Amino acid sequence: MAQTAAAQDGAESFMLPQAAPVQLVDPDGRHVHNDMYPLPDGQTLLAEYRQLVIGRRVNEQANALVRQGRLAVYPSSHGQEACQVAAAACLQGQDWMFPTYRDTVAVMARGVDPIQTLTLLRGDWHSGYDPYEHKVSIQATPLATQLLHAVGVAHAAKLKGEDTVVLAMCGDGATSEGDFHEALNFAAVFHLPVVFFVQNNQYAISVPLKHQSVAPSLAHKAIGYGMPGERVDGNDLAALLGVLLKGVDRARAGGGPVLVEAFTYRMQSHTNADDATRYRTDEEVQAWLPRDPIIRLRSYLTGLHLLTEQKEEEFARDAETVAARMRDGLNAEVQVDPEDLFRFVYTEKTAQLREQAAKLREELSRETV
Template sequence: MSTKTSAKAVRELLPSQAPIRFVDEDGSAVKAPAGYAAPPDDLLRAAYRWMVVGRRFDTQATALTKQGRLAVYPSSRGQEACQVAGVLALRERDWLFPTYRDSVALVARGLDPVEVLTLLRGDWHCGYDPAATRVAPQCTPLATQVLHATGMAEAMRRKGEDGVVMAFIGDGGTSEGDFHEALNFAAVLKAPVVFFVQNNKYAISVPLAKQSAAPALAYKGVGYGVPAEQVDGNDLVAVLSVLGAAVEHARSGKGPFLVEAHTYRMDAHTNADDATRYRDDDEVRRWSAADPLPRLEAYLRGRGLLTDEDVESARAQGESFAADLRARMNADTEPDLLEIFDHVYAEPTPQLLEQREQLRAELNAQES
């Protein structure tokens, strides 16, 4: 390979020097970036509705922690553009591998919100059926899900399916070895997986500057031969456009793609965190001006795609969604102690069956 050809190949892997943007922070349109097309209007309207519902769900889930109905909840307020766009860029047969902070994405995927919160409630490790929903369990250990996603993508490729896998990951997760291993494996295997980094500027209390010296996390792709792009993660239009192109790249057999979305975690890491210890109010106020929800609303209103009635309808849907969630989460569950033997093995061993019967006998004796 000549030096000239090699240099061109490297340039094709590099992200844009500035994050891709379609909509300014005040909701006004900017010049469309070269190589990217704006999503269809009906998709933007659907995204707005899911962002409104998702934010109301997030607020309600946060309140449930204060009421003792959830053990913990990691809010994604301020990241709704990423959460919703990441789901809408996929088809029903595609797989999603989320982190613990991606509950809004799962709700937008159509999962039952009570099942989404089951893990955080402490009832089950995963409250929904991954095989039926094509959504992997929400992953708490950092970055382990990206290797799982790569394996799933390679399995789909070998089976001849045209499905794509999207792996969500935070900026802190890119400092883990699993992230680098996943990119390397995916590139070598040309697995159809999109790595979607939601860079919300903090890994709990550790700022990005103390994690990486790279000009942007998207530049980490070039070392593994993975093309990458960076996008304004609070611009729903841009995130949908960039993720759509990344998914199409993977689906067409060209291998993995890395997308870094620049966004911000408006609330604390979880309800157990005090964010005032490591960031100041001025920083939060600056990022509040770039809030993705009013930004998209202003853009759609400016284009005549959103009316007052549409806004009220979306808010009413969000309130109804929250009320239903609140009512069902406030109902106490009746634990079944015999469930500890379920799903240990596909076929229970004789020893497990014997232990199960011993426990059943003890429980029956206590009730009699």
């Protein structure tokens, strides 16, 4: 009995997250030693810093496009760009990403064209890109539904013997949904290669985390499903890379699922339709400004003499190229084909659809006469 209890205690210790979120670079840009997570090399961090700069510019440009009426809605990830960049960086080409509606920067960092990425948020009728081409599922607006799809893909990959890891992304609000718990339980029971990545930005629209959970952290929820959980500073790109890469490597090696909670903050409103001043104070927002992921990594890389003024200018030009692509693509009017209403409903049109399509063609032909 004593040996069984000791083994159980050991398993629980393995599953529990570290006492404080993992941090490898502090807000002042200084290295923080961690025995479990080595610091990524400088060149890797420099390359990902470039993605941070691009991600921030994407958020700025997207917000401007909303004001110009070129995007219907935009859930900004301003301040969360480190989570976005690390999510894409930790995956290999054959792996799958299942993003949320707020993960536009992660989708672009995965290699999806900016205009295709923004098609859904523009209000178009389809996701804008081929999920199979990029191994990126469409951005999901309903909370947590994509997590079930993610474990389904992981289950299929395991049955086929494929070398595939699935990154299932969600926010803190999604952890209150039943789909979240069903997905974790299924992944744990079937020992699937899934990394659940929770970006805890403190608010589910207007509901603060304290009104959703009284657990020590969201990462602690993992132990109830028999999987390890880890907490990480979501504004520390180096720590995110270390924790996520370890989780991905573990899943790829057959170690089963893991839950990673990134502690970050949503600097802007939930979307352009939200007024965040109704539920949080300006002082609270201002307190997070010094923790900005770009400022932090810039300080660290500058201290190593890896980030020069020339590099900064180069990265800014790269970011502006992406922003220009967004402007040019979204300023172009969409060429609408009414036949699309019927073209993609069934492989073979039903008699009713054929009748409706013919009626529409007749009405359109009268308008052009």
